[in-house]
Amino acid sequence: MKLYDGGKAPNPRRVRVFLAEKGIEVPLVPVDMGAMAHRGPDIAQKNPMQRLPVLELDDGTVLTESVAICRYFEELHPEPALFGRSALERARVEEWQRRMELDLFLRVAHAFRHTHPAMKDWEVPQVAEWGEANRPKVLDFLAFLDGELANREFAAGDGFSIADITGMIAVDFMKPAKIQMPEEFTYVRRWHAQLAARPSAKA
């Protein structure tokens, strides 16, 4: 088994953090996204969407999409459970994984990809107005999240889950997207600081 990795990019990092939380070691194959190597024939042959990460099993089976790769490892190594345990917990993790993905991470990603000069060849066409429109939407979601985190430790409840990992990579992605975390969101700041202090955050 090997994981074609994309360095600093958020989706490859999400899988590395997940694996670190699980205590699983998978051989990494570095792919230079800065040099657009993920759009070259080697990766395109494995993942026609030309995105990283890509997991290749020993029999050649290829699995793509960061959360799908995480779920595969969750099934193989159920402990610690990062997608919830009971029916309601699993649904709650899915609810928050979706919110973190669609209402936070994607908004940050659109702000970044549609306004950053370095993304000109990645996001075609860049629509600056759309990129800018996402900035206040990010803050709207963080205000909602702040109210939620006033009442509990982690996104989906009292236990750490993949929803926290997605939230962390989204918040960290705010820096290149040039969106500042407002001082007033004290619960989001407490939550993020706690996640950033876990050894997995360095993965």
Added chain:
Amino acid sequence: MKLYDGGKAPNPRRVRVFLAEKGIEVPLVPVDMGAMAHRGPDIAQKNPMQRLPVLELDDGTVLTESVAICRYFEELHPEPALFGRSALERARVEEWQRRMELDLFLRVAHAFRHTHPAMKDWEVPQVAEWGEANRPKVLDFLAFLDGELANREFAAGDGFSIADITGMIAVDFMKPAKIQMPEEFTYVRRWHAQLAARPSAKA
């Protein structure tokens, strides 16, 4: 238990189709999205994101996000399995659920919400250029999907899954978004016709 439902809108429909495939009956509470009732205090109190559907359990527990509600029912009623069975199947369903969601459904939704005059008060600001930019991206994904469906019956493999449901509601959403399905995508057309012929499609 009751499900606050939103009629024709894609996310409420996704859950109804899922329940129909499972053979589960849940009392529906209709909410008039045309009259913006999902943004009124009743729904906002249950779901601060002001979106439908919303599932309310008998003890008052509220669960939001269509796919999270589906997963809850999958856990309670595992048969027929609509999120896969083995580790690899579950990961494959997640992979295709994500592709159908992020690369098809969201693109169609953005084309619709950012260009349709009736969405002016829903999507603020409407960015017409971004709406238009999504149309060719929808067709790009359908071309990829067509190649995949040449080799198998359903999105994630030989079995029907939630990824097919998400794909179907996305394709059906192309009509109000005014995106035509090209004649040449014969495998996508075969797949969609087969899904549309299932009794669940009328849910």
